[in-house]
Amino acid sequence: MHRYRLLTLLALLLGIAPNVFGDIPRGGRGHSGAAHGNVPASSTVNAPRSDMAHVLIPHLNADPKLSDFLSQPLGSATARRMLRITKFTDRYPEDGQPVTEPTTAYMGYTHEYLYIAFVCRDDHPGLLRAHMLQRDSLSDDDYVEVMLDTFHDERRAFLFKTNALGVEADALYTEQTGADYSFDTVWDTWGRRTPNGYAVMMRIPFASLRFEDVPQGDLRTWGILLQRGITRKNESAWWPQVRHNVAGRLTQEISIDGFANVERGKNRQLEPYGLLHSIRQLNTVNPVNPYFNNKHLQGYTGLDGKFVLHNSLVLDLTFNPDFSQIGIDNPAPPNQRFQYYYPELRPFFIENSSYFATPLSLYYTPNIVMPQFGQRLTGKIGPWAVGLLNIDDRNPGLQVPQGTPDYGSRAHFYVGRVNRDIGAQSNAGVIYAERDYLGSFNRNGGADYRVRVDRRWTLSGQAVTSETEHRDGSWQSGQAYVQSVSYSDLHKSFYFNYNDIAAGYLTETGFFTRPDVREPDGSVNYTFRPKSGPLLSHGPSIYSERIWDHTGLPLDFYFDPSYSFNFKHRTSLSAFLDMGQDQLRPIDYSTLKSNVEYHSHVEGANFYTSPKPQFALGGTAYVGTVINYYPPAGQGPYPVNVDSGHTNVEVKPIQELDLLNTYEFDRFTDPTSGAVAYDSHQLVTRWNLQMNKAWSLNFIGEYLATLPNAEFTDLTNSKDIFGDVLLTYLPHPGTAFYVGYTTDYQNLDSNLCTRGVDGTCNTNFPILPHTGSSFLNDQQVIYMKLNYLLRF
Known part of the structure; x- marks a missing residue:
């Protein structure tokens, strides 16, 4: 059924442009x-x-x-x-x-x-x-x-x-x-x-x-x-x-x-892989029976295929994709009200992702956690650009205990986009995106455009509509719009953007933070460029944003001025001031009895310098007052003071070795008493020994800690130590050999829960209780992976 739906989607999209495959230009501008x-x-x-x-x-x-x-x-x-x-x-x-x-x-x-x-x-x-x-x-x-x-x-x-x-x-x-x-x-x-x-x-x-x-x-x-x-x-x-x-x-x-009579491209490419691993991993899907899952010397295989059609369209196929060698991305900063945006690292999803890019995000692939089968068609024929994606996700069916009706189920994602070049630097397109899971669905579709005016002005916009049927049979729908204008030249640039998102709008295929907003925002920048001296450029920048809901109630306002200096010898400095006003409602936090307006402000500076090839130092520091989005249970958000410092140090002591270290410390304190509400530590180190262009040894280490005061926050005392070592032989893309080891420790109670006399977990208490200082190894993986590129 899903295959027929994808074919129907393809027909609908190409029906908008019936000649997209019919008029293949021969000779072009030759x-x-x-x-x-x-x-x-x-x-x-x-x-x-x-x-x-x-x-x-x-x-x-x-x-x-x-x-x-x-x-x-x-x-x-x-x-x-x-x-x-x-x-x-x-x-x-x-x-x-x-x-x-x-x-x-x-x-x-x-x-x-x-x-x-x-x-x-x-x-x-x-x-x-x-x-x-x-x-x-x-x-x-x-x-x-x-x-x-x-x-x-x-x-x-x-x-x-x-x-x-x-x-x-x-x-x-x-x-x-x-x-x-x-x-x-x-x-x-x-x-x-x-x-x-x-x-x-x-x-x-x-x-x-x-x-x-x-x-x-x-x-x-x-x-x-x-x-x-x-x-x-x-x-x-x-x-x-x-x-x-x-x-x-x-x-x-x-x-x-x-380039007359040159060799044509290789139109078929296969990249099989074999993976052998041993794994010990904590499984908490069943809250009354958390346990360690142990697998010894298990083997897996997978295959990626690439087929070039008409030398311009690329069909990518994947079966059992594996991304164990990718490592980790940096953790999210603390005290986040909305979902944090994580950049995609998996090659299958980020390759040719520009064919799905639109002003409103309908293509955020971190929503797809564990695919097994996937197909993607991307490319350009004449003025037409095409992007089609069909992929499954096994993750929802693995988040429930074995034996339950939903175990083994999977979600399906479909994204299709057609874009048409118009004139020199303008285009218009349509996009459709859908996620299906066990009879529920989320569907989005709409049109977008981009117009270049007078070489310096750009206009862009999009309008989409969504409809969602949840598993309980409830229904919601809504529309979203965005309009933007931007300008840039040697000294000045600015943009203005307006978003209008209805209360019922939802996307499960894209990145989405909040519905029911009307939001104008914009930025103005001016750059002075001195003709001589150590200062290369400097100038001010102002960003501002205002948000209302659709009843006209003012929600948020932000005003962020800054001033930057760029010097010779890879050195820059900027100072910034971020001022905000947030109005939170009972629908935002159920503990609030009425709307509450909060004011925030932080002042800080950024610094970076790399005067020598072997050394680079950067950092950010700021102080001020922000909103604590993690108050004690039963209480609403409240203002806290913040002191934050973020440092990056990169050292290259020899030509083959790169040592990159980052550390972020955030302290939130009660404005009245000065008592610490909680501290956050994030230390990430990435070392790479590149022995030659093919052989490398990479190490990633991470330490995360949240140290709360229960009087001021409901955050849990948590500590996490993560390590990843990877030996890579990569003679060219597609052919590689990896040997890796990954481990993780958390300050978890070794009992994994509060157990009764019969040894089962008491569901009145949370599983995975944290301890004060002892650590439990909750994940350990050893693996070898080989993949080989075949082109013909």
């Missing part, structure tokens, strides 16, 4: 002519503009090597034949100025590969930032970057980036959502430091890209941008020039011709 052109050796482009004539990239008869670019003159005839680019232009800190350190790029292609080499000179090569790091984690190293708009639509691009040692990072870039580094593909880099800077070479297989068909022998036209980042100077230089006062990056790309 130009007929000789396959390789008549290109002089070492063609040089010195003064490009995005509106200049197309640049021709030469075909190469042999493969260049990194050693060809380590000296002048170039070391081979092949390297000398490549397109040579010399004039990079700053975008930051001084927009439009020549780059302070010379950069030369070389480009050429063979039947199988695109080659791009960078020769980056530096007057102080000892100050270069270059470390052996994890893939996609270049930290604050110096880097070079290539953006390839292979469909030449100025909206989406492949992004390839590397540091001076050849550590790769790749992403899919869109003008609306930025860079998505969950994308991984197979390509190669080589990098070396030199007495005058560094040189790197990229080799990108055409089999790893997607692009349009053209007739045999015709040239293709792609868009391209090159960038060099000089971190210690906060400097980014581009070819061609990318201006601040023009919205977007790809809108300023240069057209490059070539």
Whole structure:
């Protein structure tokens, strides 16, 4: 039944655009002519503009090597034949100025590969930032970057980036959502430091890209941008020039011709995995019988598949996905009134997530906890972008004891979106999202748009409606709307946003905090950019927000001014003031007898500096008065004073080792007596030893503690110590070997509950009572995992 529903959804979505699969463009903006052109050796482009004539990239008869670019003159005839680019232009800190350190790029292609080499000179090569790091984690190293708009639509691009040692990072870039580094593909880099800077070479297989068909022998036209980042100077230089006062990056790309008769992409990809693990884990699903679940040397297998249709649509399939090697994300900050937003870390969900992005969130995949089967279709054909997702979630059926009717049940998620490009940088789309579980459902659908006006103004909006039938048969429905306008140039930017969410609106597929609000909010920023001196930029920023319910009752008001300074040598400082007014009602907290208005304010500062490549220090500190959302049982929220400090320290004592440590301390005290209501400690340490580009050893440690005073809060005295060690061999994306160990300790009573004389738990008392200081090992996992990429 679910398969037929997905097919119906596909038909409905594509029915809105009946020609989305029918009119596949052939040739696009390609130009007929000789396959390789008549290109002089070492063609040089010195003064490009995005509106200049197309640049021709030469075909190469042999493969260049990194050693060809380590000296002048170039070391081979092949390297000398490549397109040579010399004039990079700053975008930051001084927009439009020549780059302070010379950069030369070389480009050429063979039947199988695109080659791009960078020769980056530096007057102080000892100050270069270059470390052996994890893939996609270049930290604050110096880097070079290539953006390839292979469909030449100025909206989406492949992004390839590397540091001076050849550590790769790749992403899919869109003008609306930025860079998505969950994308991984197979390509190669080589990098070396030199007495005058560094040189790197990229080799990108055409089999790893997607692009349009053209007739045999015709040239293709792609868009391209090159960038060099000089971190210690906060400097980014581009070819061609990318201006601040023009919205977007790809809108300023240069057209490059070539790529005739190149190898097409690999259209089928399978990635099977095998997992062997032993696990000891606390199971508390049945409140009268908590127990430890022990499994020894159990094996699992799974499979991810990728199939490219028409070289532009990608069908992803997954069976038994496993994410054990991902580790953890940082914990949520304390004293949160609403659900905390956790960023997605699982590759299957974040890859191509931009195809589902809309102003109102209907695609928040942390709601999907434990999938077994999933399918996703994403891609672009001509002006149409398509995203379809169908996946299950076993988690609801595992949250009830075995033997109960709901045990083993699962929820099903369906999301579909079609988006149509309009004009140069505008688009309109529709989206539908649904979650089904045991006869209940939540359905959302609506339309959205984005319009670029005069290169600096952007208008966007969305309207959706939802209907929900709960398991008890009750029903609710409602609508939600959002309208936004934004503007940016070299010195100033602002946005204004208006949300209107009905009392009955609900989304179970997206991120949602509260219904029944009318909420205008906005921000204004101005940036001064001095022409000289250690100060690169500074300026004020103001954010404000006002919320009413639909009866016109004022609920919340926030006014947050700040002022920021950015200096050379990776140093910044900002001061901020956050003032708030919240009105809480009995429907918000049942212990309140009437509406109560609260006032809050905090004053603080942020600081970051990294004067040397081996060290970075950052922190935030603030004091003030906030609302305690965790009062003692039977009482309503009340004001508390807060003192907070958050510190980040990153040390790289050697080229291969990165030690990142964060610590946050929050103390909440009673304003009248000065007594401590509760303290919160969060210590997270992440260490990575990157032995080479393939082998790494990673450690994550976490200590969380909440130390309450029962007179002022109903929070439980809790302490948690978590550890994760992971050895990884990753020669290229999709092929990897992992050996990992995870453990967790909490201050839990070893009896797990208050037991009666018969040994069963007394349900009048909570399970998992906490102790004062002793710790119980509630989770322990040892695993080995192997996955292998097959492309054909």
